[in-house]
Structures are given as C-alpha cells and as structure tokens.
Amino acid sequence: MLDYALFDALCAVVRHGSFERAARALNVTPSAVSQRVKLLEERVGTVLxxxxxxxxxxxxxxxxxxxxxxxQILEAQLAGTLPNVPGLDNGRPTLRVAVNDDSVGTWFVDAAAPFCVERQILLDLVIDDQDHTAQLIREGAVQAAVTTQAEPVQGCRSTHLGRMRYFAVCSPHFHETYFSNGVTREALRAAPCVSFNAKDELQQRFIRRVTRAEVNPPLHWIPHVAGFLRGCVAGLGWGMCPERMIGEHLERGELVQMAPGRHLDVALYWQSWRLSIGWLDEFGAMLRTRAAEWLG
Amino acid sequence: MLDYALFDALCAVVRHGSFERAARALNVTPSAVSQRVKLLEERVGTVLxxxxxxxxxxxxxxxxxxxxxxxQILEAQLAGTLPNVPGLDNGRPTLRVAVNDDSVGTWFVDAAAPFCVERQILLDLVIDDQDHTAQLIREGAVQAAVTTQAEPVQGCRSTHLGRMRYFAVCSPHFHETYFSNGVTREALRAAPCVSFNAKDELQQRFIRRVTRAEVNPPLHWIPHVAGFLRGCVAGLGWGMCPERMIGEHLERGELVQMAPGRHLDVALYWQSWRLSIGWLDEFGAMLRTRAAEWLG
Structure with a gap:
C-alpha cells in the first residue's frame, strides 16, 4: 500500500498553497513537509x-x-463505524463541492449548514459558473456539484434540485434613461449591461428572447454576486438577478423589472460520486429536500 | 504603426473567452476574428x-x-477632447480594476457608480484578495487596484483610501457550544473556522492576537463573501467579517462578537497607472473622497 503520510503532505501543500501553511495545518515543521513531498516526487519520478x-x-x-x-473520505466513513482503529483520523470529513455563485449567494449554505453541523462535516466550496461546475466533477476536482447538467457525469449520480428564476432588472432612473420607449433592440444596444464573467450567458439569452436578435450592449464586468446586484441598484447597468435576491429591492422600488412576467429559469442538479459513502448519499438526499424549500 | 484591428480581435477573444463571443462583441463574423488573430500570430511569429x-x-x-x-485608454482620452477624428471609437472607455472581495461586497460599487454613470465609463472588475491585487497591477493585468500595499508599484501612484475593520463573529448557538468558557486555545482548536481561501490570513491573525500561539482549527472553505457570512450565521463556524456587513446581524442577535472590542483593521490603498489620463486621475480622486464616507 501507499505511504499516506507523504500524500497528506502533498494535499496540504496544494490546498493551502504553501509549505509553511501546510506545515501549520499538519502540525509538523515546514522542512518535514518539504521532505515528504520531495520523497514522494522521487518515488513517483516526476514533479508533483x-x-x-x-x-x-x-x-x-x-x-x-x-x-x-x-x-480520506473512505476513512471518514470507516471512522463513523469503527472509531477505534489505530491511525484512523477521527477528525471531521471534508466535502469538496462545486457550487454556482448565485446558489452560494442565496440558498446553498443555509440549506447545507444544519446537516454539516450535526454530522461534523467540513465544507470546501469551489465556486464556478453553473454551466461549468459539471466539468469540475468530471475532472475529479470535487466530490459533488450543483450544476445545470442533468445527464450524470460518468461515475456519478444526478438528482434534480429545482430551478433558479432570474429577472432582468435595473434602477428606476436607468429604466427612464434607456427604456422609456420600451426594451427595444436600439435601447439594448445603448444601455450598459452588467455581465458576471465571460461564462455568463443569461443577459444574452434575455436579449435574444426579447428581441429575437443578437445585440451587443456596452458591458460592465462584475464577477461578484453582491457587487453585481449593487451595480444594478446603483444604475451602472441592467442585469439578470435571481428572484430570491431582489424581492426587497423590488418592493422598496430600488429595482424595476424590465420585462414583467418574463423570466429565465435555470434548472439545477446535484451530482455526486457513486462511492456508496453513507453520509455523502445522505447529504444529497438532505440537499434535495431542503432545496425544494428554496428553489421553485 | 501597428494594425490595431488585429489587436482588437485578440483582446476580444481573450476577454470573452471564445472566438464566437468575440465576433458578436466586435460585430463581425467568427471567421473574420479567427483570420485576424491568425494573421497577428504569423506577424509576431508566435502563438498568442x-x-x-x-x-x-x-x-x-x-x-x-x-x-x-x-x-484604447489613450484613445478614449483623445476622444474626450477631439471627438471627430475619423476612426476614433467614441465608445465608452473601460477601466479594469482589481478589487478585493470584501470591498466589492460592501462599498466599492456604490462609491464608483455615480462617476462611471456620469462619465460613461465601463467597469471591468477583477476580484482578488486584498493582499494580492497589487500583484495584478504590477503584472499590468489591470489599470488600477484597491490594495493593502501602501508603497507605489513601479509606474503607479498610491493613495490611502481608509481601513476596513473586521470582527470575529459566530452564531449565538455556536458561541455557546464552543466558547462558553472563553476564546481559549483549546476552544479554538475544536471550533470549526470559516476561511475564505488559502490567501485569507485574517482568521489566523485573530488567533495569534488572542492566544499568542499558532492553533489549527478545523476549516470550512467558502470563497464567496455572502456565503462566508451565511456560513457564520448558520453556525458552520466562526470567521472574520467586515464591520459594515454585520451591523444588522449583530443587532438582530444572529451573530455575536467573540472578542468584543478586539478587531483587525486592514488599510486600503488606491494604486493606478501614471498615464496622465484625466479621467483616470479624477476617478482616483473621486474614489478617495467617496471611500472616506464608507471606510474609517
């Protein structure tokens, strides 16, 4: 079998980004971490x-x-059943999940927290666009993902969670400046639009749906959920915001809908490794139930 | 002089991440974009x-x-003075700024928006840790940055903006579970801590200040401002949150301070290229004034 002390050192360096921080986390000296990684590299015969x-x-x-x-996940499972095996780390298992930004900004943490607290699970969230989180599970970089991909990734289970609903919104003043004659092609060509990042297609999907054409608005780029919303409220531009995030802003009149009644729905799925890990399967079942309360 | 149509194509492909989206943004066909980039690569003699x-x-x-x-920034400056030069794009200039997550989550967008709306400037925000945004301006990847580095990067001006104040907080229930006997080394060793990412040193700085020792708490990783805060409120762990973000949570009793009166201050600076671009200098001056209202 492999010498997992070396592998632990490697993982810690990669997770913490430095030998010093890895040493602190493993409670050994930096030179011990360095020696373990070097030894592993010699054995494997390549730089790691x-x-x-x-x-x-x-x-x-x-x-x-x-x-x-x-x-480590298998050991955490074993520790739950046979806690006294010598050498078994009885620490908390870590679940690395890829989640889209808007889910973390709205429902995911609140949905996941009680289960994690009760089962003493640590969360390691990797944030990416909802259309790209499936890639991370395919690459094996995460053990589970909230994704728009319904079809199971090889070796994974897929469960429907619900849908996030998006509305096109802007400030009342912005609406008056650009859309007083309607949300037309000309208006959309002139009105600055807030884009999350190059992967964010929601604004273009809205434009296509409303105008049946391709229109290139001037773009602000704000890859930050709260910043994106503030950009819309402060009148920088219009953007697609999750329904759950803008209720109060609509009520207070800080935001208005550009096309009332028109929305975009994004269906979300939970994909996780088929490892037959009890708590991982239970996490999925719990998330499905809790997501139903938050998502449509 | 260089053929900037080719360079525009290259920039659009890199900004939008694909030839198709670049073509849409430039209002030409994807094959035109592809030809321009290829031609530029042939001329330069390397893959770009x-x-x-x-x-x-x-x-x-x-x-x-x-x-x-x-x-492009120089041309935008010129267009402000001589708007009728043929070939000058009278579009909106884009300012690419590196900003730390917590600033975008609290004050930056609201502070910057009115100026951007008035001067028709588009924002392109690059989000990174406050201790790392200076690196981005040093590399030339951004034209300006909100950073913790006071010393001017070569070729840049540096201006003090103010400080963000952080408090160690957790939910009342979490406090009772782990800290009913005080915020001791033993308690901090057992209590899960929320970390933003591997660059986030705030929690460790708090631990060192309070215990005068290195302690390795179990870590949740939530690289998301709103998610981080929700993680603290939902009782996943304790973490350092910006004062401006938690006022209401403290008032409502959803969060409690772990060490009342103890805080960490992070001084923030504005660094921008010395290009003698009128609007870039004015943006800096405006930000300094507005930041004073939000930061201490």
Whole structure:
C-alpha cells in the first residue's frame, strides 16, 4: 500500500498553497513537509508541485491529490463505524463541492449548514459558473456539484434540485434613461449591461428572447454576486438577478423589472460520486429536500 | 504603426473567452476574428491564444493585450477632447480594476457608480484578495487596484483610501457550544473556522492576537463573501467579517462578537497607472473622497 503520510503532505501543500501553511495545518515543521513531498516526487519520478506563490499541483500531483481525497473520505466513513482503529483520523470529513455563485449567494449554505453541523462535516466550496461546475466533477476536482447538467457525469449520480428564476432588472432612473420607449433592440444596444464573467450567458439569452436578435450592449464586468446586484441598484447597468435576491429591492422600488412576467429559469442538479459513502448519499438526499424549500 | 484591428480581435477573444463571443462583441463574423488573430500570430511569429474553453492568452498574447488596452485608454482620452477624428471609437472607455472581495461586497460599487454613470465609463472588475491585487497591477493585468500595499508599484501612484475593520463573529448557538468558557486555545482548536481561501490570513491573525500561539482549527472553505457570512450565521463556524456587513446581524442577535472590542483593521490603498489620463486621475480622486464616507 501507499505511504499516506507523504500524500497528506502533498494535499496540504496544494490546498493551502504553501509549505509553511501546510506545515501549520499538519502540525509538523515546514522542512518535514518539504521532505515528504520531495520523497514522494522521487518515488513517483516526476514533479508533483510547482513551487511558487501559491504552490500549484502539476497534472500528476492533482491526480494523486484526488486519489488521496477519496481515501480520506473512505476513512471518514470507516471512522463513523469503527472509531477505534489505530491511525484512523477521527477528525471531521471534508466535502469538496462545486457550487454556482448565485446558489452560494442565496440558498446553498443555509440549506447545507444544519446537516454539516450535526454530522461534523467540513465544507470546501469551489465556486464556478453553473454551466461549468459539471466539468469540475468530471475532472475529479470535487466530490459533488450543483450544476445545470442533468445527464450524470460518468461515475456519478444526478438528482434534480429545482430551478433558479432570474429577472432582468435595473434602477428606476436607468429604466427612464434607456427604456422609456420600451426594451427595444436600439435601447439594448445603448444601455450598459452588467455581465458576471465571460461564462455568463443569461443577459444574452434575455436579449435574444426579447428581441429575437443578437445585440451587443456596452458591458460592465462584475464577477461578484453582491457587487453585481449593487451595480444594478446603483444604475451602472441592467442585469439578470435571481428572484430570491431582489424581492426587497423590488418592493422598496430600488429595482424595476424590465420585462414583467418574463423570466429565465435555470434548472439545477446535484451530482455526486457513486462511492456508496453513507453520509455523502445522505447529504444529497438532505440537499434535495431542503432545496425544494428554496428553489421553485 | 501597428494594425490595431488585429489587436482588437485578440483582446476580444481573450476577454470573452471564445472566438464566437468575440465576433458578436466586435460585430463581425467568427471567421473574420479567427483570420485576424491568425494573421497577428504569423506577424509576431508566435502563438498568442491557447484555443480551448475558454480561450486563454499566452504570455506573449497577454503582453499585446495589455499594450492594446493602454492604447484604447489613450484613445478614449483623445476622444474626450477631439471627438471627430475619423476612426476614433467614441465608445465608452473601460477601466479594469482589481478589487478585493470584501470591498466589492460592501462599498466599492456604490462609491464608483455615480462617476462611471456620469462619465460613461465601463467597469471591468477583477476580484482578488486584498493582499494580492497589487500583484495584478504590477503584472499590468489591470489599470488600477484597491490594495493593502501602501508603497507605489513601479509606474503607479498610491493613495490611502481608509481601513476596513473586521470582527470575529459566530452564531449565538455556536458561541455557546464552543466558547462558553472563553476564546481559549483549546476552544479554538475544536471550533470549526470559516476561511475564505488559502490567501485569507485574517482568521489566523485573530488567533495569534488572542492566544499568542499558532492553533489549527478545523476549516470550512467558502470563497464567496455572502456565503462566508451565511456560513457564520448558520453556525458552520466562526470567521472574520467586515464591520459594515454585520451591523444588522449583530443587532438582530444572529451573530455575536467573540472578542468584543478586539478587531483587525486592514488599510486600503488606491494604486493606478501614471498615464496622465484625466479621467483616470479624477476617478482616483473621486474614489478617495467617496471611500472616506464608507471606510474609517
């Protein structure tokens, strides 16, 4: 079998981004961490960590980290049944999940927290666009994902969670400036639009639905959920915001809908490894129930 | 002089991450964009874009993008004085700024919006940790940055903006579970802590200040401002939150301070290129004034 002390050191360096912080987390000296990683690199015969700020795994290093994480999850499962096996770390298992920004900004943490508190699970969230989180589980970088992809990734289970509803909104003053004659092609060509990042297609989908044409608005880029919303409220531009996030703003008249009654729905799915890990399956079942309360 | 139609195509591919989206933004066909980038690559004699999902600039490509962005900013300046020069794009200039997450989550967008609306400036925000935004301006990836680094980056001006104040907070129930006998080393070793990412040193700084020791708490990783706060409120763990973000939560009793009266201050600076661009300098002056209202 493999010498997992070496693998733990590798994982810690990659997770914390430096040998010093990895040493602190493992409660050993930085030179011990460095020796373990070097020894592992000699045994494997290839560089596993690109030294830098931060330290980053090479492709081979990433592969070994993923393997180690799976073993750690299996050990956490075992510790739940046989807590007294010598050498078994009775610490809390960590669940690394890829979640889209808007889910973290609205429902995910509140939905997941009680289960994590009760079962003493640590969360390690990787944030990405909802259309790209499936890629992360496919690559093995996470153990589960909230994603728009319904079709199960190889080796994974897929469960429908619900849908997030988006409305096109802007400030009343912005609406008066640009859309007093309607949300037309000409108006959309002139009115600045807030885009989350290059992966964010929601604004273009709205434009196509409303105008049946391609229109290129001037773009602000704000890759930050709260900042995106503030950009709309402050009149920088219009953007697609989750229904759950803008209720109060609509009520207070800080935001108005540009096309009342028109919305975009994004269906979300939970995909997780088929590892037959009791708590991982239960986490999925719990999330499905709780998501139903928050999502439509 | 250089043929900037080719450079515009390169920049659009890198900004939008694909030839299709770049074509839409430039209002030309994807094959036109592809030809321009290829022609530029032939002339320069090296690959400038790594084709993929998304397309990414090679180091040489990134260098050319930064050069082009500087020329675009100079042209936007010129268009303000001589709007009728043929070929001058009278569009809105884009300001690419690196800003730390907590600033975007609290004050930055509201502070910047009125000026951007009035001067028709588009914002392109790059989000990074406050201790790392200076790196982005040093690399030339952004034209300005909100950073903790006081010393001017070469070729830049530095202005003090104010400080963000952080408090260690957790839910009342979490406090009772872990800290009923005080915020001791033992308690901090057992109590899960929320960390933003590997660059986030605030929790460790708090631990060192309170215990005068290194302690490794179990860690949740939530690289998301709103999610981080929700994690603290929902009782996943304790964490350092910006004063401006938690006022209501403290009032409503959803969060409690772990060490009342003890806080960490992070001084923030504005660094921007010395390009003698009128509106860029005015943006800095405006931000300094507005920041004073939000920061201490």
């Amino acid at each position: 960590v690109k030294r830098g700020t931060p330290c980053v795994a090479t492709p081979s290093g990433a592969l070994l980290c993923r393997h180690t994480e799976r073993v | 874009v790594k084709r993929g999902t998304p397309c990414v600039a090679t180091p040489s490509g990134a260098l050319l993008c930064r050069h082009t962005e500087r020329v």
